[in-house]
Amino acid sequence: MDMKEIKKDFPILDQSIRGHRLVYLDSAATTQKPKIVIEAIQRYYETMNANIHRGVYHLSEISTLAYEETRKKVAAFLGAKDARSIVFTRNATEAINLVAQSWGGKHVGEGDEILLTEMEHHSNIVPWQLLAQKKGAILKYVSVQSNGTLDLNSIDSLISERTKIFAFTHVSNVLGTMNPVKALVEKAHERGVLVLVDGAQGAAHLPVDVSDLGCDFYAFSAHKMLGPTGVGGLYGKLDLLEEMPPMLGGGEMILEVHKEYSTWKSSPEKFEAGTPNIADVIAFSKAIDYLKKITMEVVHQHEKELTQYALARLMELEDFTLYGLKDAQHRAGVISFNYANIHPHDLGTLLDHQGIAIRTGHHCAQLLMRTLQVPATARVSFYIYNTKEDVDAFMLALIKAKEYFNRGTRSAR
Amino acid sequence: MALEALDDLYREVILDHFKNPRHHEPLTVHDVEEEGFNPLCGDQLFVQLKIEQGVIQDIASWGKGCSISQASASILTEILKGKKIEAVERDIQFFKDVMNRRSDLDQQDMGDLEALVGVRNFPVRIKCALLGWTTVEAALKQFKQVEGGRCKKIQS
Numbered sequence: 001m002d003m004k005e006i007k008k009d010f011p012i013l014d015q016s017i018r019g020h021r022l023v024y025l026d027s028a029a030t031t032q033k034p035k036i037v038i039e040a041i042q043r044y045y046e047t048m049n050a051n052i053h054r055g056v057y058h059l060s061e062i063s064t065l066a067y068e069e070t071r072k073k074v075a076a077f078l079g080a081k082d083a084r085s086i087v088f089t090r091n092a093t094e095a096i097n098l099v100a101q102s103w104g105g106k107h108v109g110e111g112d113e114i115l116l117t118e119m120e121h122h123s124n125i126v127p128w129q130l131l132a133q134k135k136g137a138i139l140k141y142v143s144v145q146s147n148g149t150l151d152l153n154s155i156d157s158l159i160s161e162r163t164k165i166f167a168f169t170h171v172s173n174v175l176g177t178m179n180p181v182k183a184l185v186e187k188a189h190e191r192g193v194l195v196l197v198d199g200a201q202g203a204a205h206l207p208v209d210v211s212d213l214g215c216d217f218y219a220f221s222a223h224k225m226l227g228p229t230g231v232g233g234l235y236g237k238l239d240l241l242e243e244m245p246p247m248l249g250g251g252e253m254i255l256e257v258h259k260e261y262s263t264w265k266s267s268p269e270k271f272e273a274g275t276p277n278i279a280d281v282i283a284f285s286k287a288i289d290y291l292k293k294i295t296m297e298v299v300h301q302h303e304k305e306l307t308q309y310a311l312a313r314l315m316e317l318e319d320f321t322l323y324g325l326k327d328a329q330h331r332a333g334v335i336s337f338n339y340a341n342i343h344p345h346d347l348g349t350l351l352d353h354q355g356i357a358i359r360t361g362h363h364c365a366q367l368l369m370r371t372l373q374v375p376a377t378a379r380v381s382f383y384i385y386n387t388k389e390d391v392d393a394f395m396l397a398l399i400k401a402k403e404y405f406n407r408g409t410r411s412a413r
Numbered sequence: 414m415a416l417e418a419l420d421d422l423y424r425e426v427i428l429d430h431f432k433n434p435r436h437h438e439p440l441t442v443h444d445v446e447e448e449g450f451n452p453l454c455g456d457q458l459f460v461q462l463k464i465e466q467g468v469i470q471d472i473a474s475w476g477k478g479c480s481i482s483q484a485s486a487s488i489l490t491e492i493l494k495g496k497k498i499e500a501v502e503r504d505i506q507f508f509k510d511v512m513n514r515r516s517d518l519d520q521q522d523m524g525d526l527e528a529l530v531g532v533r534n535f536p537v538r539i540k541c542a543l544l545g546w547t548t549v550e551a552a553l554k555q556f557k558q559v560e561g562g563r564c565k566k567i568q569s
């Protein structure tokens with residue numbers, strides 16, 4: 001597959017920003033969308049819009065079918081054996097909240113422990129804090145070592161009799177660290193602890209097989225994998241989902257409604273109260289088709305090559321600080337750094353004016369920022385549409401930014 | 414368009430204040446200290462005020478953040494030092510109005526604030542410029558509330 005051709009499938013990338021070719025290096029925040037996904041949204045509204053699971057007429061039938069086909073496709077893409085173990089949500093955040101509120105609400109009590117890591121996105125911290133505060137449970141954290149990896153040796157001692165669940169990210173959205181999910185799942189299961197994997201940066205970039213990984217829950221966001229915003233999902237082991245109470249009540253999820261009580265459907269309908277984001281779920285299936293055509297192995301390989309190329313060049317710069325592993329073999333296509341004593345925010349503005357979009361700030365990972373002892377970093381992240389030319393443009397822009405910022409008053413601090 | 418388009422944001426005065434911040438050392442004695450935080454970018458700022466008979470006798474600010482937030486805080490120390498609390502409050506409101514393009518202030522003399530006016534053309538950075546000012550505002554509020562305007566001196 002010619003990766004250079006891929007860019008042409010992404011209309012948004014064919015534009016200039018302030019007179020420069022747009023170089024989009026913020027795919028860890030959200031990815032751009034290929035034409036087939038954009039067109040699918042329009043086609044849905046033009047040809048099949050109707051509420052699902054409700055009408056007996058043709059339009060409702062075909063939209064219901066397309067919605068449920070997407071569920072099957074997602075299940076197959078993630079290696080889930082049964083489509084009923086895929087629940088559609090708004091995003092990964094909502095998927096994690098669903099587990100914390102529904103499963104956690106039922107199974108976590110006073111004095112119980114929840115194990116997290118210091119490299120988590122706020123999405124995989126705050127839902128557990130809400131649960132812990134409500135139940136009087138205790139949060140514990142696996143620390144991050146100076147090389148950007150988890151302190152795996154500490155996990156055995158961090159797990160106790162009271163530990164109920166271990167929730168950690170598949171891939172760090174700041175450091176690009178890929179956590180050894182399967183080994184961690186085994187460790188946790190040996191001690192009777194369930195595992196939730198925050199797959200927001202996982203499913204988008206790596207081949208994922210939840211059955212092989214053995215995790216109990218896996219959360220993901222469509223918008224980080226070429227799909228539309230407003231769609232995400234939760235994979236859960238079916239027996240767990242079946243015994244979990246619903247998080248939201250309403251239409252679609254019920255069997256019978258009485259004045260005092262109702263009964264509800266089984267998974268996944270039980271967790272999908274109200275009219276879902278039908279159009280975007282259906283368009284998401286085109287994103288999966290697109291990724292499957294390229295294959296996730298190639299996606300990962302491409303990102304690895306770009307990361308390797310970028311790291312080699314970046315490390316030659318003076319005043320360059322890299323966070324996380326130096327070896328591209330073991331990291332995903334995310335590079336966090338600081339450069340030339342220019343605050344990330346200023347760097348972001350200086351690059352933006354050269355057409356280059358990067359992320360700056362704490363990346364919703366304030367615990368990790370504290371561990372790294374920096375208030376903020378700059379971050380570039382790659383996806384299938386990025387090329388070596390993008391990396392070259394970024395490098396050039398960095399150097400120009402430094403020249404510009406150090407002009408005039410040269411009195412160093 | 415090249416980086417020169419940013420000259421209005423990164424004026425020499427701003428870069429100078431960023432690289433050589435004024436009133437940057439904590440005070441030996443202060444009446445009130447306040448921490449300001451910009452959750453969007455993690456910028457952090459501390460402000461200390463020494464207030465006597467309703468006048469800002471001394472002021473210090475320091476922190477971690479981008480050039481705009483830190484330069485704005487440095488410029489502010491120069492502008493506010495020696496002023497009466499009421500005048501400071503007026504300045505803060507004026508600066509907010511300028512940043513938010515409220516009313517027709519453009520005709521007025523901006524004084525030393527002039528250096529920061531260019532930030533208005535960069536909407537995402539306005540919050541950065543405001544951080545120091547809202548932190549002083551919070552410090553004054555704290556000063557009035559907690560001590561009823563009659564503050565004990567705190568040794569740093």
Ligand SMILES: Cc1ncc(COP(=O)(O)O)c(C=O)c1O
Pocket residue numbers: 028029091092093094121123124169171172173198200201221232364
């Ligand atoms: C590791 C990680 N987890 C969770 C999320 C949250 O994703 P969403 O905002 O789509 O729910 C993100 C998004 O930045 C992420 O990078």
